[in-house]
Amino acid sequence: MSAQFPAARPRRLRRTPAMRRMVAETRLDPAELVLPMFVKEGIDEPSPIGSMPGVFQHTRDSLRKAAHEAVEAGVGGLILFGIPAVKDGTGSAADDPDGIVQLAVRDLNADLGDSTVIMTDLCLDEYTDHGHCGVLTGSGEIDNDATLERYASIAVAQAAAGSAVLGPSGMMDGQVGVVRDALDGAGHTDVAIMGYSVKYASAYYGPFRDAAECAPQFGDRSSHQQDPGNADESLREVFLDLDEGADMVMVKPAGAYLDVVRRVRDAVEVPVAAYQVSGEYSMIEAAAEKGWLDRERTIMESLLSIRRAGADIVLTYWATEVARRLAR
Template identity: 50%
Template sequence: MTSFEMPRRPRRLRANGHIRDLVRETHLRRDDLIMPVFISHGTNIHREIPSMPGIFQHSLDTLDRELDAICQAGLSRVILFGIPQAKDAVGSDAFDDQGGIIQRAVRHIKTHYPQLYVITDVCFCEYTDHGHCGVLSEEGRLLNDPTLANLQRQTLSHARAGADMLAPSGMIDGMIGAMRQALDAGGHHDLPLMSYAVKYASAFYGPFRDAVDSAPQSGDRRAYQMDPANAREALIEAALDVEEGADILMVKPALAYLDIVASIRANFDLPVAAYNVSGEYSMVKAAAARGWVDERALATEKLLSMKRAGADIIITYFARDLAGELP
């Protein structure tokens, strides 16, 4: 047998599971994950979303089934998205203290599942009849500052309901500053903001729009969400949110934007979140249903790539199903 002199043989550290576990650089943990939950007005709703197998809309009277599964998996953090009973031009259900679906859900969870940390998505696309993320002009253009005023109303309403963290997702200029100002003035100084600081106008959102019926009735969201071609702009958006008081910076989507996750991690000291969005989830589910891929192995590999790129936190629809296998 020919012998070769090699000062380094990297395969020595891959020889078996023991050594691979010992030298592993990136670790995916249950505590890294946040599970999204869709909550709808109505009763007896446990409706699977056709484009997101395994993910359901729940009414408040069926919600405990999902919350029990989340807790049994060892998860302790959820982010809530609402489907209102009725939509209008300004999304008024979003700031309805008593009747708003998210406000009611937060109170229910904090009463019956106090161990869960409840994050609320703060935006208007699910609540407006036109599907855009705020107030529109007569010409159909999103009006930034009137939307900020309504964001402050939504912010305070979610805070009064008992939310533990707010996550604004509309990419409205000045949203973090406006929300922080409203929270501090209302005595909610300790309520953190996880900003969708870098949110792209992505084709990966399609199944989510099915889940909450939030597709724009006209036009699209490219005038306020970021161009997928832009990377330097992400640093501008994140820096503005840091200046305005964000506590966590999020990149959305995650998988096609790992370079952006890494850039945000390298340039800012705040915790970084990545949203493993609906399209990323559904592609794995569709391929696995056809026997083309190993669903759990592929899902885990994807989430590891997000951690490796620098994400501290991952919002993912796989959280409930994978958490039980994680440390």
């Protein structure tokens, strides 16, 4: 062969869509997707979330309909966030047996049975009138250990309602161990824990705080969520959660922390989840609405990047849409 021509031609394996599909190293599967869903007490019809086009605060009935659609599309799991009608300083609605999340979990279990995995976020920010993730001291600081007592009670209430996976998300020290002990002590030994082990104090959560009506009334969450500049700390948090009984671990947000997703994936032998958070969703939707991005291609590329980084499970607000697209 003439020296002016290449001997290796990788393009041979890229020439057609069929060829590219056959040799693809990373694939998306609907079963790996989890759909975050918001259910609000005291509303009569679903309420659009202005900062998250296409996402709603659901009534119990509209939640059931949207959950059916997700499961029919093949989505692997649903994770619920609740907005109660009344909030107070300790988030008392969070562990009410008839609280909005507990009622919604019972609805979905009655409707869907074992056809999907019902998961619940376990935190207090959606339930407190101050918007913080825990019980406050008189000086306005979060009391870590008093908050753990609340988490234990919430865990038992969610498990009793039928949640299969609990996601302690407040980044309190010792939260996974306290939740595991509470579950086992109440006989819920089969309920799994997905540790929000790596959760950064991120600017990408803004639209979620609209959706869950949980923006802090003062201060921020940097006292307990990780600093965006830290990566080694993530592995320490992961190993602590695993020692305390986590069955899987999560990195949140996903897109800006793909390096951390890879480090966690390489370090552990349990499933690794990554949460494509509200800000990631809203940025793509806003740019696509402006015509600056190809919406469908950008969504798929963003999800593939999270899977390529090592996530086994991806929480994404596009779960139903993407699952349907994959079935084409």
